[in-house]
Amino acid sequence: MSIEDDERDLFRSSIGNVRRIQGQRARTAPPRPSARPRQRELDEAMVMDEIAHGPIDFEAVETGEELTWLRPGLQRRILTRLRRGHWRVQDEIDLHQMNTEAAAGSIRAFLTAARRDGLSCVKIIHGKGLRSGPDGPRLKRLTARLLTRTEAVCAFASAPRHDGGTGAVYVLLKARS
Secondary structure (H helix, E strand, O other): OOOOHHHHHHHHHHHOOOOOOOOOOOOOOOOOOOOOOHHHHHHHHHHHHHHHHOOOOHHHOOOOOOOEEEOOOOOHHHHHHHHOOOOOOOEEEEOOOOOHHHHHHHHHHHHHHHHHOOOOEEEEEOOOOOOOHHHOOHHHHHHHHHHHOOOOEEEEEEOOHHHOHHHEEEEEEOOOO
16 A cells, blocks of 8 residues: 555644654663573483492493404304304303413313313303402403414304303304314
8 A cells, every 4th residue: 555645745744843762771682591401401410310329230330342353264254143142052161259370271171171072152251350450350351362362262252241241252163173
């Protein structure tokens, strides 16, 4: 809708001179408070409280990397199958409460007997080293070192969580010739 010139002139003559009134109010809105992730802060505080005061499930604690090793020249899928439990564990040894010297002798004797009996897959429970102090899991390191140096060992891998997790290894042995 457009206003005719004579109507505009009539309006201005009726109203008279107009001047803008300067108000005392500020023209901008007050600054908003910065966004704060309150729920995340509450969640983090709850987690910290749980860590500090909650019970510790030592069975769920994993103390280090998974052990895996494959003899050079063998197919990588052998290691994958071993991790997935393709071979049935035919025997096991538990090294808990042993010192490193006793554990080394026990591992050697166990592997010799397993090979003699024609076993193809065994489990060595070395523990997670929760009470090993600042040196870390000594029996775990000893087990890995001995297995890599034993000619009869084709591969080894940490057991699945339900069967000991990083506290045990499945060992695949060469077939007797």
